[in-house]
Amino acid sequence: MHITVIGSGYVGTTLSACLAALGHEVTAIDIDTEIVETINRGRSPVSEPGLDELVATHSGDRLRATTDYGAVEESDVTFLAIGTPSYADGRIDLGGITSAAEALGESLAEIDADDRPLIAVKSTITPPGISEVRSALEAGLGDGEVELATNPEFLREGSAVSDFQQPDKLVFGTDSAWATERLQELYEPLAADVPTIETDPETAMMIKYANNAFLATKISLVNDLGNICKEFGLDAYEVMDAIGLDDRISERFLRSGVGWGGSCFPKDVDALIAAARGEKYTPRILEAAVDVNDRQPKRLLDLLDEHVDVADKRIAVLGLSFKPRTDDVRNSRAIPVITGLLERGARVVGYDPVATESMRERIPEIEYADSAAEALDGAAGAVVVTDWEEFASLDSEFEAMAEPIVVDGRRIVEPTDELTYEGLTW
Numbered sequence: 001m002h003i004t005v006i007g008s009g010y011v012g013t014t015l016s017a018c019l020a021a022l023g024h025e026v027t028a029i030d031i032d033t034e035i036v037e038t039i040n041r042g043r044s045p046v047s048e049p050g051l052d053e054l055v056a057t058h059s060g061d062r063l064r065a066t067t068d069y070g071a072v073e074e075s076d077v078t079f080l081a082i083g084t085p086s087y088a089d090g091r092i093d094l095g096g097i098t099s100a101a102e103a104l105g106e107s108l109a110e111i112d113a114d115d116r117p118l119i120a121v122k123s124t125i126t127p128p129g130i131s132e133v134r135s136a137l138e139a140g141l142g143d144g145e146v147e148l149a150t151n152p153e154f155l156r157e158g159s160a161v162s163d164f165q166q167p168d169k170l171v172f173g174t175d176s177a178w179a180t181e182r183l184q185e186l187y188e189p190l191a192a193d194v195p196t197i198e199t200d201p202e203t204a205m206m207i208k209y210a211n212n213a214f215l216a217t218k219i220s221l222v223n224d225l226g227n228i229c230k231e232f233g234l235d236a237y238e239v240m241d242a243i244g245l246d247d248r249i250s251e252r253f254l255r256s257g258v259g260w261g262g263s264c265f266p267k268d269v270d271a272l273i274a275a276a277r278g279e280k281y282t283p284r285i286l287e288a289a290v291d292v293n294d295r296q297p298k299r300l301l302d303l304l305d306e307h308v309d310v311a312d313k314r315i316a317v318l319g320l321s322f323k324p325r326t327d328d329v330r331n332s333r334a335i336p337v338i339t340g341l342l343e344r345g346a347r348v349v350g351y352d353p354v355a356t357e358s359m360r361e362r363i364p365e366i367e368y369a370d371s372a373a374e375a376l377d378g379a380a381g382a383v384v385v386t387d388w389e390e391f392a393s394l395d396s397e398f399e400a401m402a403e404p405i406v407v408d409g410r411r412i413v414e415p416t417d418e419l420t421y422e423g424l425t426w
């Protein structure tokens with residue numbers, strides 16, 4: 001099939017490269033010329049394991065990139081994979097996706113009605129927001145019709161390619177059998193043993209929000225229970241390992257610590273709360289999940305305060321990305337941790353295996369080290385914010401600290417006899 005993907009960020013590039021790998025002819029569209037050139041040079045514009053290789057394999061063959069919306073003329077399905085950030089009050093900002101939808105509508109107006117592609121929304125938008133995207137598309141189109149579907153994405157950053165290639169489920173939100181069949185045909189090469197949910201566009205997006213809200217709330221509940229364990233002098237990981245054996249709970253997403261960040265859980269939970277309030281419903285459990293999450297970085301710093309007065313001291317922050325294996329620092333827990341340390345007058349030195357440059361753009365005023373050893377050298381304390389595998393093998397590096405104090409927010413560092421080691425929930 002001929003596919004166009006509008007928006008070439010984490011989701012769009014993964015989608016484009018993986019669909020090309022499935023045998024489809026894919027055109028990736030982005031307004032950013034640097035992104036377009038990067039893909040056409042055979043490189044991924046975002047850092048994801050395996051994505052560079054996929055783009056390199058298919059670029060110039062089944063995958064090409066352009067800034068020109070005219071490329072939709074050829075396509076059977078056109079995806080919208082534009083960012084959907086939040087306003088300060090949590091409501092979803094649909095400005096980016098509606099302006100893309102309007103521009104897309106203008107291009108579709110040039111195509112005979114019978115030849116128009118199915119438009120599938122990959123971006124995460126609240127169910128009430130779907131009508132706004134539809135209106136923008138129709139405003140661009142003028143007279144005429146086009147069919148809009150939703151096809152939410154469940155991949156995680158850091159494992160985007162493998163998550164896309166081996167999904168737990170596929171969700172098709174359509175208004176017609178024709179649209180469902182197009183999506184079935186598109187995913188046919190990977191859908192063999194994958195449960196497929198065929199529903200309407202709004203329910204499909206509610207499935208996406210419920211999925212993220214459930215997982216974020218699960219982690220906050222684990223953190224709440226973990227904080228209680230810590231107060232009782234118990235190890236939350238021992239407790240969670242045990243409850244995870246209950247199939248109804250499952251062993252996944254039971255890691256307590258400094259909380260959830262990233263470009264999706266915080267924004268999606270906030271957007272769902274705001275959309276629910278817009279309907280005069282107050283989702284109290286989701287509000288509590290956000291509240292627990294907001295408090296975890298402060299609990300980490302309070303623990304550090306018990307061991308060292310950080311004012312004027314060099315303090316190492318190990319891990320800057322919101323999770324390992326990505327350079328993404330959006331809503332990383334490292335941000336409130338660094339801000340809290342700066343408010344206490346600490347001299348902060350940050351280290352991350354790949355996210356240093358992203359964090360430097362965001363917080364330029366702190367020092368950045370090229371290795372964990374360099375960050376720890378002379379530090380009067382260290383906090384661990386991201387569970388990068390390399391932190392598990394740190395050992396003699398701690399000997400160069402002025403005070404060997406480590407407060408671990410992710411249960412990744414191996415405690416030693418020489419170390420004053422505190423876990424956030426153990």
Ligand SMILES: NC(=O)C1=CN([C@@H]2O[C@H](COP(=O)(O)OP(=O)(O)OC[C@H]3O[C@@H](n4cnc5c(N)ncnc54)[C@H](O)[C@@H]3O)[C@@H](O)[C@H]2O)C=CC1
Pocket residue numbers: 006007008009010011012029030031032035081082083084096099100122123124125153154155156157263264
């Ligand atoms: N990042 C993730 O792991 C996941 C994200 N999502 C959802 O997917 C959507 C996209 O997320 P990301 O890929 O992370 O966003 P992103 O910010 O990485 O990428 C968005 C891309 O759209 C481009 N763009 C913006 N306006 C455009 C326009 N008018 N025309 C063409 N291109 C335009 C930008 O230049 C950028 O490259 C969001 O709604 C997000 O919630 C869903 C599942 C996973």
Ligand SMILES: O=C(O)[C@H]1O[C@H](OP(=O)(O)OP(=O)(O)OC[C@H]2O[C@@H](n3ccc(=O)[nH]c3=O)[C@H](O)[C@@H]2O)[C@H](O)[C@@H](O)[C@@H]1O
Pocket residue numbers: 124153154155156157158212215219252253254255256257258259260261262263264265322323
């Ligand atoms: O909508 C999205 O964008 C995506 O959001 C999350 O994916 P992602 O944010 O990439 O990463 P996760 O692995 O879910 O981690 C999110 C945050 O939760 C934290 N986390 C995760 C698991 C855990 O047990 N404990 C915990 O604190 C991580 O450190 C990270 O900060 C979902 O897992 C994806 O299914 C979804 O598609």
